Amino acid sequence: MSAVLAADPLLGGDIDLTVVLIVIAKTVVIFALLLVLVMFYIWFLRKVIADMQNRVGPDNAGPWGILQTLADGIKFFFKEQSIPDTADRWVFRLAPYLSVLPAFLAFSIIPIGGKVSIAGHQTYLQLADPPIGVLFLLMMSGIGLYGVMLAGWASGSKYPLLGSVRASAQLLSYEAAFGLSVVAVLLHSGTLSTRGIANAQAWTSWHSFVTDWYWSVAIVSFVIFVIAAVAETNHPPFDLVEAEQELVGGFHTEYTGIRFAIFFLAEFMNVITMSAIAVTLFLGGPSGPALGFLPKTGVVNVWLMPIFWFFLKLMALLFGTVWLRASLPRLRYDQLMDLGWKWLIEISFLAVMVTGVVVVARDQGWERWIAVPAAFGGAIVILGLLRMCMPRRDEPVSEVV
Amino acid sequence: MGLAKGFGVTWRQMFRPRVTTPYPDEKRPKPERFHGRHVLNRYEDGMEKCIGCELCAGVCPAQCIYVRGADNPPDAPVSPGERYGFVYEINYLRCIHCDLCVEACPTEAITETKLFEFSFSNREDAIYTKAELLVGDDGRAKRQPWELWMGGEDDLTSGWMRATAPSGDIDFAGRIAWSNELGFGERPAEVGQSEDEADLESDVASSESSESIEAAAPGGVEHDA
Numbered sequence: 001m002s003a004v005l006a007a008d009p010l011l012g013g014d015i016d017l018t019v020v021l022i023v024i025a026k027t028v029v030i031f032a033l034l035l036v037l038v039m040f041y042i043w044f045l046r047k048v049i050a051d052m053q054n055r056v057g058p059d060n061a062g063p064w065g066i067l068q069t070l071a072d073g074i075k076f077f078f079k080e081q082s083i084p085d086t087a088d089r090w091v092f093r094l095a096p097y098l099s100v101l102p103a104f105l106a107f108s109i110i111p112i113g114g115k116v117s118i119a120g121h122q123t124y125l126q127l128a129d130p131p132i133g134v135l136f137l138l139m140m141s142g143i144g145l146y147g148v149m150l151a152g153w154a155s156g157s158k159y160p161l162l163g164s165v166r167a168s169a170q171l172l173s174y175e176a177a178f179g180l181s182v183v184a185v186l187l188h189s190g191t192l193s194t195r196g197i198a199n200a201q202a203w204t205s206w207h208s209f210v211t212d213w214y215w216s217v218a219i220v221s222f223v224i225f226v227i228a229a230v231a232e233t234n235h236p237p238f239d240l241v242e243a244e245q246e247l248v249g250g251f252h253t254e255y256t257g258i259r260f261a262i263f264f265l266a267e268f269m270n271v272i273t274m275s276a277i278a279v280t281l282f283l284g285g286p287s288g289p290a291l292g293f294l295p296k297t298g299v300v301n302v303w304l305m306p307i308f309w310f311f312l313k314l315m316a317l318l319f320g321t322v323w324l325r326a327s328l329p330r331l332r333y334d335q336l337m338d339l340g341w342k343w344l345i346e347i348s349f350l351a352v353m354v355t356g357v358v359v360v361a362r363d364q365g366w367e368r369w370i371a372v373p374a375a376f377g378g379a380i381v382i383l384g385l386l387r388m389c390m391p392r393r394d395e396p397v398s399e400v401v
Numbered sequence: 402m403g404l405a406k407g408f409g410v411t412w413r414q415m416f417r418p419r420v421t422t423p424y425p426d427e428k429r430p431k432p433e434r435f436h437g438r439h440v441l442n443r444y445e446d447g448m449e450k451c452i453g454c455e456l457c458a459g460v461c462p463a464q465c466i467y468v469r470g471a472d473n474p475p476d477a478p479v480s481p482g483e484r485y486g487f488v489y490e491i492n493y494l495r496c497i498h499c500d501l502c503v504e505a506c507p508t509e510a511i512t513e514t515k516l517f518e519f520s521f522s523n524r525e526d527a528i529y530t531k532a533e534l535l536v537g538d539d540g541r542a543k544r545q546p547w548e549l550w551m552g553g554e555d556d557l558t559s560g561w562m563r564a565t566a567p568s569g570d571i572d573f574a575g576r577i578a579w580s581n582e583l584g585f586g587e588r589p590a591e592v593g594q595s596e597d598e599a600d601l602e603s604d605v606a607s608s609e610s611s612e613s614i615e616a617a618a619p620g621g622v623e624h625d626a
Contacts, residue, residue: 052411056421327411328404 018119023127027108030127034107038268039069045268045322052326076261084254086156095154096255096262099147102140103269109133110276111195111285114306124195125286125307133194134182137277141178141232144270145171148234148241151263152251163250166333167241171232173337177344178228184221184348184355185281188214198285212362213372217354222282224348226320229274231340234267235321237328240336275317279310286310346386350379428551433591436498437516439491440542440558441535442509443583449479449535450510450580451486457502457511465495466502486510489531494524509579512559514542518549540584559588 011019043058043066050057058065083092113125130136145167152164186192189200209215231238242250252263279285288309331339357375361368422429431437442450453470471487479485502511521527526547537543542555559582581587 048415051415054414054417054419056419056423059423323408323411327407 019121022118022121022123026123026127030108031104034104034269034272037272038265039073040066041268041272041318042069042072044318045325048319048322049326052323073261076258079257081257081259082254084156087254088154088156091150091154092254093259095147095151096259096266097147098150099144100262100266100269102144102147103266103273106137106140106144106273107269107276109136109194110273110280111198112276112307112310113286114302116302125303126195129193129195132192134186134192134197134281137194138175138179138182141270141274142171142175144266147263147266148251151255155251155254157254159248160251160253163241163243163247163253166247167234167251170234170238170240170336170340173340174228174231174238174344177224177340177348178232180345180348180352181221181225181228182281184217184352187352187355187359188218194280194285198280198287201282201284202287203284203289211368212358213368214355214358216372216376217351217358218282220347220351221355222278224344224351225278225282226317227339228344229278230321230324231336233270233274235271236325237330238336239330240333243330271321272314272318275314275321276310278317279313283313285313288312342387342390346383350383354379425549428554430552431515431554433557435513435515436500437514437554438493438519438542438548439496439502439511439513439529439534440555441486441489441511441531442558443536443540444481445581445583445586447538447583448481449485450508451489452480452482452508452510453484453486454507456505456507460501460505462499462501463495463497465492466490467492486531489534491529491534492527493519493521493529494527509559514558515554516542516548516550519545519547521547536583538583540582558582 046068047057047065058068061067061071083089108127109130111124111126111129115122115124117123148167149164152160152162152167155161185197189197191197191200203209234241240246242252244250247253252260255263286306286309288305354372354375358368358372360366361371444450451468453468455468455470458464458466458468467488467490468486469488470484473479473483473485498513498517500513503513526545533543533545535543536558542550542558544550559579577587577590579588
């Protein structure tokens, strides 16, 4: 037990009342932070999309309309809820919570700050740092699907079912590429703990960054991770699950009132969580240049700067998701499958192999400026061969007897 | 690359100026001849302009106006002439705001404000009686509780009248040929009509461009062949 918990110095020693209170406080803060982030993100999304479409966006509730989400939430609370006669009532009620819980839980392993000391205890600014961190993350993104799937199935209606079938197929297709792009990160950092990964990628100097050569393959993994994460969160342009033009509303067609709102809470929370995970796995989490003129132990350097860097990176990624939403039209279903199976999985496989070369070259002391480009060349050749083996679009696929 | 181009478009749009008017707080200025809800005008001495001739009711294509005239009481006349509008009602569930009543009126008694934001919760409210239509002692429309008046919507209630030269003849454009109004006095003529050189030039330009469009149209080519 202690080995599992020892990652956080808070839980390494004796566990007394203060420690319990600190953990509870961190839980509450993370919960509230995530809710406020969702509220802010929805407002931010609507404002930026409005900007990109030459509109004004919400501007009446609060200054610059910042309380619009709160107003919407209050409205949802007071709306009538209905359950279709053909619905599986118990599962129908359960599904929204099944989809929102994993989004909350996944955020608990995100490091949002450095090591601080509260009431004489050293602790990390993150709710939990389990040694299985990234596996927990993959687990949660898998469980999140159940909410969508069961919602569609339990509605007892055709369009929601179609939407949830699409969701399952989409998630299965992209989970592979998603997992493989994470594997590349794990290979390099050699740990599953999210803080360990963030620390392994913490900034040291330009020289070590460039000569490490990990950046070259990390860019590929990052792009694949972002595409797969966007697909897994059913975010445009991969929002086939709730394609209004085809499926009415997709899996949430039969949902009304606060249950409907919970689905949207989960969806936006997933976007934020996935962005936070991308920050942790690829962008170094809360690390960043410290302000040299401040003392090493000051409140600003220890508390605020890591949090500032984390949220700056998070904001940049969240803006990216909004930009995607405003710019790209929805993929057709065959395009979605094509991209997932014929491109992302192969490229992420090859990226894992190249990462392996980077790591081995580091450990064996090879000349990395020769080994890594050579590995890239090999990967591109293999990708070309794989593409040549694939059936063309107009070519009938012969059945295997 | 197409993808980058799409992202570029949305990025550029972010810095373009907005054209949105924050509507309930601010209204765009309306054209001078805008057709809104009606008012019954009065002369500067307070007398009503309506003479109860029922021409407006007769011309109304929606048959939403109901007028009954009566003889002016000799000791307390309501209008300068022999007769006055005894009953005057407009049903706004039917009115299409075509302004034919305004054109038909021989005494410029009925004109239209620029108010169009009036919604009723029952049919009685939709039928405006003479008490509601007649301008107040300041010459402005009487505001009903369900009407959203903002800005200068009741400033220019006779825009159509002032814009039209008598008998539509361009030689009379800009000449004042209308009676004074209570609260406003003698209204000036609408400016910027066709006697202005700038307007004439733009007219020529627009006719030229329409000709070039006709010449470029495939229909014209077929006709020549």
